[in-house]
Amino acid sequence: MPARFKKRVKKMRGSKTHGWGSKKKHRGGGSRGGKGKAGLMKHKKSWMIKYEPDHFGKIGFKVPVHAKKEIKAITLRDIDVLAKKSNLKEINVTEFGFQKVISSGKITQPLKIKAKYFVEKAKEKISKAGGEAIVIQ
Numbered sequence: 001m002p003a004r005f006k007k008r009v010k011k012m013r014g015s016k017t018h019g020w021g022s023k024k025k026h027r028g029g030g031s032r033g034g035k036g037k038a039g040l041m042k043h044k045k046s047w048m049i050k051y052e053p054d055h056f057g058k059i060g061f062k063v064p065v066h067a068k069k070e071i072k073a074i075t076l077r078d079i080d081v082l083a084k085k086s087n088l089k090e091i092n093v094t095e096f097g098f099q100k101v102i103s104s105g106k107i108t109q110p111l112k113i114k115a116k117y118f119v120e121k122a123k124e125k126i127s128k129a130g131g132e133a134i135v136i137q
Contacts, residue, residue, distance in 0.1 A: 074098040076122055077105025079113060090114070094136070107131065 012018040020026050029035035033043050040048040040055065048055055074093055079101070083091060093101060093115040101113060103121035110130030116137070123133045 071100050071117065072098045073100040073102045075102055075104045076107045076125055079111065080105065080107050080109065083109060083111055092136075101133070 017023055017025075025031065033039050037055075038044075040052075074096070079091060079093070082088070082096075089110075090112040091114070093099070093113065099115065100117040101115045101119065101122045103119045103125055107125055107129045111126065112132045112134060113126060114134045114136050116135070118133050118135065126133045
């Protein structure tokens with residue numbers, strides 16, 4: 001309940017009704033001027049302007065969910081480490097949850113790498129190491 005609606009209890013000690021007549025008055029939500037956010041554009045407008053100025057209106061924008069397209073990428077460095085640990089000569093990147101191969105890092109062994117997308121520089125590095133970059137659909 002906002003401070004401006006509080007009862008003045010100091011002067012009414014001992015009074016059963018605090019000056020509101022029947023005991024039933026000032027009991028429900030009607031004495032508040034409505035429950036919750038009711039009346040913010042009418043009788044509680046001054047309260048809203050002071051304490052909740054950003055209540056109405058929009059801020060910024062939302063990116064549509066269907067417009068988001070997240071492509072997970074893996075580096076050549078990570079592929080090289082993965083190949084050394086598991087002794088693989090042919091790696092399908094999509095099996096590990098990645099779609100794209102990017103060119104950061106070095107590749108030290110000839111590997112056949114399959115992915116949906118490749119960066120041009122990554123293709124060059126793979127072919128220089130004696131490997132092959134295979135694009136899958």
